[in-house]
Amino acid sequence: MSPRRPLRIAFGRIMQETNALSPVSTTLADFERTHLMEGQELLSVCSSPLRWEVKGYLRNLELSGFVRAARAFRPREVTPVPLLSAWTISGGPLEKSAFDTLVTRLCDRLADAGEVDGVFLSLHGAMGVRGVPDADTRVIEAVKRVTGGKPVAASFDLHGNLTRARVRATDVISAYHTNPHRDHKQTAARATNALLRSLAGSVRIETAWRSLPILLGGGNTIDFLSPMRGIFGRMRRMQKDPRVLDASIFPVHLWNDDPELGWSVVVHTDNDRDLAERLADELAEACWAVRHEQPPPFPSASEAVKDAREARVRRKLGTVVMADASDVVTAGSIGENTELLRVLTEEGSDLVSYVPVRDAEVVAEMDDHEVGDEVTVDVGGKLDPARTKPFRLHARLVSMHAEGPFGRVAVLRAGNTHVCVTTGAPMVMMPAFYKDLGLPIWKADVCVVKNFFPFRMFFLPYARKTIYVKTKGITDFDAAYDLPFAGPLHPRDNVTEWRSTDRRRRAPNKETAASPVATPPP
Numbered sequence: 001m002s003p004r005r006p007l008r009i010a011f012g013r014i015m016q017e018t019n020a021l022s023p024v025s026t027t028l029a030d031f032e033r034t035h036l037m038e039g040q041e042l043l044s045v046c047s048s049p050l051r052w053e054v055k056g057y058l059r060n061l062e063l064s065g066f067v068r069a070a071r072a073f074r075p076r077e078v079t080p081v082p083l084l085s086a087w088t089i090s091g092g093p094l095e096k097s098a099f100d101t102l103v104t105r106l107c108d109r110l111a112d113a114g115e116v117d118g119v120f121l122s123l124h125g126a127m128g129v130r131g132v133p134d135a136d137t138r139v140i141e142a143v144k145r146v147t148g149g150k151p152v153a154a155s156f157d158l159h160g161n162l163t164r165a166r167v168r169a170t171d172v173i174s175a176y177h178t179n180p181h182r183d184h185k186q187t188a189a190r191a192t193n194a195l196l197r198s199l200a201g202s203v204r205i206e207t208a209w210r211s212l213p214i215l216l217g218g219g220n221t222i223d224f225l226s227p228m229r230g231i232f233g234r235m236r237r238m239q240k241d242p243r244v245l246d247a248s249i250f251p252v253h254l255w256n257d258d259p260e261l262g263w264s265v266v267v268h269t270d271n272d273r274d275l276a277e278r279l280a281d282e283l284a285e286a287c288w289a290v291r292h293e294q295p296p297p298f299p300s301a302s303e304a305v306k307d308a309r310e311a312r313v314r315r316k317l318g319t320v321v322m323a324d325a326s327d328v329v330t331a332g333s334i335g336e337n338t339e340l341l342r343v344l345t346e347e348g349s350d351l352v353s354y355v356p357v358r359d360a361e362v363v364a365e366m367d368d369h370e371v372g373d374e375v376t377v378d379v380g381g382k383l384d385p386a387r388t389k390p391f392r393l394h395a396r397l398v399s400m401h402a403e404g405p406f407g408r409v410a411v412l413r414a415g416n417t418h419v420c421v422t423t424g425a426p427m428v429m430m431p432a433f434y435k436d437l438g439l440p441i442w443k444a445d446v447c448v449v450k451n452f453f454p455f456r457m458f459f460l461p462y463a464r465k466t467i468y469v470k471t472k473g474i475t476d477f478d479a480a481y482d483l484p485f486a487g488p489l490h491p492r493d494n495v496t497e498w499r500s501t502d503r504r505r506r507a508p509n510k511e512t513a514a515s516p517v518a519t520p521p522p
């Protein structure tokens with residue numbers, strides 16, 4: 001290869017955060033509705049900071065970060081080669097046919113692209129596919145089969161899980177350094193630079209990683225709050241050392257059916273194995289040290305309604321935001337939990353409340369009605385009846401709304417409770433969800449959201465009090481305890497040390513063990 005020839009780096013994404021407990025599968029149609037883009041169109045949206053990389057969600061994400069870093073790389077000219085980008089909101093595991101279609105399309109484009117020097121992939125790391133263990137790794141392996149093993153750099157959500165197969169298959173692994181996430185672009189740039197420097201021959205990548213038997217710890221795991229602030233800070237300081245190419249920690253997404261689930265860390269250095277191992281150990285010890293800091297217990301719906309009622313002055317000055325912590329759509333839940341709706345209607349009827357609930361059947365039923373009609377409906381609790389009960393609502397149909405990001409929406413009003421019934425997953429985290437339905441935030445005593453953290457930024461101008469509410473569902477922390485794990489995990493079990501689990505998970509004979517993780521690619 002002539003050193004003057006530009007480096008050709010292909011790039012793509014297959015990404016979703018999966019909640020393994022959801023019975024509602026993610027389909028190809030879900031990707032088609034939210035984000036599925038290929039070829040030149042993909043290159044073009046990733047080349048301009050003004051264009052939406054994922055329309056309606058975010059402008060500049062990992063692939064824009066990759067394209068920018070590739071073009072800014074000085075030692076060698078780089079040609080970014082667009083493949084395919086597929087992303088959809090969190091939900092249940094992908095149908096196998098959807099996953100196979102996306103991987104085939106990505107790989108077909110790669111095969112058609114001719115010879116490339118490397119590949120950049122934007123992955124989640126906690127994507128689940130029905131019948132396919134360790135799905136993210138399958139994507140990387142499929143890509144390597146096409147290129148004959150050319151290096152792959154991958155960016156991950158820090159809620160991803162690292163497996164031995166994944167670390168072995170991936171040449172550079174970089175995770176977000178922020179939670180909530182706001183450094184998608186920068187994460188991709190870190191991974192891209194390490195890959196390009198290695199391809200240009202200026203560094204030689206060494207990798208060390210650790211896997212810890214921790215499911216939940218580090219308090220609320222927010223990067224700028226204690227106790228994680230110290231760990232994130234330490235990791236960023238490590239990167240100032242020119243010998244360190246990249247460092248990441250993964251405080252994992254809980255509701256993942258990988259039997260070897262747990263927090264992990266990974267460090268890449270330039271040609272210094274000992275340093276990589278030492279820093280990986282240091283980060284692992286720092287994570288282990290904060291394992292006992294658990295998120296606070298959340299109140300029940302009744303307690304939350306009482307709290308909201310007592311916040312009289314705060315309600316006058318703004319609104320109380322209730323986060324339905326058991327039905328967080330952005331963590332893969334369905335959005336059809338009716339417990340908060342029931343309690344707000346029955347016990348909080350003096351409070352003006354806005355509540356989302358998913359129920360396609362009820363929205364379809366409203367097609368037979370006129371706005372203003374009195375209706376009686378059993379709403380919610382239909383997709384996962386084992387966990388949520390429908391709630392009978394005597395209400396008036398206030399408005400109907402055409403297909404949007406949450407599907408179609410019917411707004412029903414029962415006394416002071418305004419119920420926004422959606423056909424799709426109600427990913428409610430922004431005030432615009434209610435405003436767009438004709439419900440001004442300043443009129444509400446209580447706004448319900450289906451999100452863990454980003455809503456706090458979006459609701460900042462309105463929220464005078466925030467209450468996380470436990471209503472029982474698949475995003476409860478202890479709901480993950482039902483998943484099958486290969487060994488003891490903190491805090492479900494009494495775990496006294498992390499090194500034996502780490503040794504087992506990283507052992508070279510792992511692939512031959514009778515674990516589902518070890519199943520060879522199809």
Ligand SMILES: [Zn+2]
Pocket residue numbers: 157158159181
């Ligand atoms: Zn995440």
